[in-house]
Amino acid sequence: MLSVRDAEATILNAIKPLNNQQDIEFVDLLMANNRILATPVTASLDFPHWDNSAMDGYAVRFADVQQARTDKPIILEVVEEIPAGYQPQVIIKPGQAARIFTGAVMPAGADTVVMQEKTHREENRVFIFAASQPQEFVRRKGDFYQAGKELLPAGIGLTASEIAVLAAAGREQVCVFRRPRVAIFSSGNELVMPEEMLKPGQIVDSNQYALATLVRELGAEVLLLGIVKDDPTALKEIIDYAIANSDIVLSTGGVSVGDYDYIDQILVSLGAKVHFSSVQMRPGKPLTFATFPNSLYFGLPGNPVSALVTCWRFVQPTIKKLAGLAKGWEGKFLKVKSSSELQSNGKMETYIHGKLHLVNGVYQFHKAQGNDSSGNLINLTQTNALAILPVGTTLISPQELVLVLSLRD
Ligand SMILES: Nc1nc2c(c(=O)[nH]1)N[C@H]1C(S)=C(S)[C@@H](COP(=O)(O)OP(=O)(O)OC[C@H]3O[C@@H](n4cnc5c(N)ncnc54)[C@H](O)[C@@H]3O)O[C@H]1N2
Ligand code: MOO
Ligand SMILES: [Mg+2]
Numbered sequence: 001m002l003s004v005r006d007a008e009a010t011i012l013n014a015i016k017p018l019n020n021q022q023d024i025e026f027v028d029l030l031m032a033n034n035r036i037l038a039t040p041v042t043a044s045l046d047f048p049h050w051d052n053s054a055m056d057g058y059a060v061r062f063a064d065v066q067q068a069r070t071d072k073p074i075i076l077e078v079v080e081e082i083p084a085g086y087q088p089q090v091i092i093k094p095g096q097a098a099r100i101f102t103g104a105v106m107p108a109g110a111d112t113v114v115m116q117e118k119t120h121r122e123e124n125r126v127f128i129f130a131a132s133q134p135q136e137f138v139r140r141k142g143d144f145y146q147a148g149k150e151l152l153p154a155g156i157g158l159t160a161s162e163i164a165v166l167a168a169a170g171r172e173q174v175c176v177f178r179r180p181r182v183a184i185f186s187s188g189n190e191l192v193m194p195e196e197m198l199k200p201g202q203i204v205d206s207n208q209y210a211l212a213t214l215v216r217e218l219g220a221e222v223l224l225l226g227i228v229k230d231d232p233t234a235l236k237e238i239i240d241y242a243i244a245n246s247d248i249v250l251s252t253g254g255v256s257v258g259d260y261d262y263i264d265q266i267l268v269s270l271g272a273k274v275h276f277s278s279v280q281m282r283p284g285k286p287l288t289f290a291t292f293p294n295s296l297y298f299g300l301p302g303n304p305v306s307a308l309v310t311c312w313r314f315v316q317p318t319i320k321k322l323a324g325l326a327k328g329w330e331g332k333f334l335k336v337k338s339s340s341e342l343q344s345n346g347k348m349e350t351y352i353h354g355k356l357h358l359v360n361g362v363y364q365f366h367k368a369q370g371n372d373s374s375g376n377l378i379n380l381t382q383t384n385a386l387a388i389l390p391v392g393t394t395l396i397s398p399q400e401l402v403l404v405l406s407l408r409d
Contacts, residue, residue, distance in 0.1 A: 035176035043169035046142035059110035113137035155326025177324035183246035185225035230260040253302030282348035283374035304377040340367035
């Protein structure tokens with residue numbers, strides 16, 4: 001059976017990231033949160049734009065104040081007051097200073113700022129009590145960034161700090177990758193919507209809610225196609241529609257060996273390349289991955305835990321990579337102590353859901369306490385991590401280290 005590592009490599013290889021010419025759109029800065037920058041950004045301004053003061057104090061000539069001491073202050077004549085937003089008018093000559101405030105433009109002639117706390121003011125005279133360093137408290141033009149250099153690279157996610165930088169560079173809009181489109185449907189004769197009365201044998205289609213929520217959290221656009229009966233004609237029709245209208249299709253159910261498990265044969269009949277239909281993992285063994293010329297197809301297992309675990313493990317990095325993220329689309333794996341005993345049959349790579357908790361500033365993994373059947377959706381609540389036992393490992397004892405996939409950024 002295909003190992004998880006090989007399944008992942010197959011999937012990652014098949015991804016064609018969005019194109020930075022065709023798959024882009026311009027969005028207003030305040031709508032750009034969590035979007036991915038499609039083209040590098042440069043600015044035509046230096047940062048800082050001009051030499052300015054980092055303190056409230058006095059702009060002076062260093063040569064004038066280098067001998068200043070508490071018991072032997074230097075007295076300078078204050079010739080101008082420079083608040084932020086004001087263009088200085090006077091050139092500072094030997095023996096002179098300007099009153100200046102944080103962020104205000106340094107006057108010509110001055111090269112150093114003495115902070116207010118080291119001074120005493122009497123009318124138009126200022127007493128300087130301490131020798132500063134040359135250039136002290138001056139933020140120099142171009143110290144933070146020089147015009148024309150790359151300010152932000154393509155392929156990064158935009159959050160508060162990048163959006164602030166774009167605003168400072170005078171952008172009103174930003175060029176980002178369009179959101180990937182992910183079609184989702186559930187297959188199963190037993191499935192109904194939450195508002196429907198359950199007849200004997202029926203259950204609510206919870207998978208479409210789980211997947212739609214996760215996919216939206218990842219910044220993709222969801223095309224929710226609902227419930228489809230275990231009927232080859234209906235399934236063929238919906239898959240045909242889904243692949244024509246999305247970058248990624250997620251279906252749940254119908255991928256095992258049962259008589260009503262039709263997904264694989266329909267994919268073949270539609271001309272898909274089916275790369276694999278099972279993976280050496282638990283839960284999630286019956287996982288189908290197929291490609292069409294313009295879309296990727298994940299036939300996720302129907303059991304709710306299996307559907308989410310395979311989505312976290314394989315679909316999450318796929319969406320991030322396809323979306324145009326240059327780095328950081330990989331799963332976030334870490335090694336932490338397990339506070340619970342974890343078991344596996346040793347034959348499958350085993351994924352155990354639970355929670356990463358901070359204990360005295362260090363993360364620990366706690367297994368979810370309920371029945372861990374892959375049909376038990378209830379036990380998934382509050383999951384934020386999956387512990388992973390590799391093939392060959394049957395037991396992790398409490399306080400032993402375990403590999404964990406963190407599900408939060
Ligand atoms: N003989 C074998 N039987 C099964 C095997 C196997 O290897 N040999 N694998 C088992 C494993 S593991 C899984 S996982 C499931 C996968 O089944 P399917 O993907 O074919 O899914 P279904 O048969 O349609 O449903 C399985 C289970 O999940 C429930 N389900 C389905 N869809 C939803 C939904 N949208 N929301 C909530 N629950 C859903 C469904 O009612 C079934 O209980 O196969 C095992 N069998
Ligand atoms: O492995 Mo299935 O995916 O457990 O229930
Ligand atoms: Mg089945």
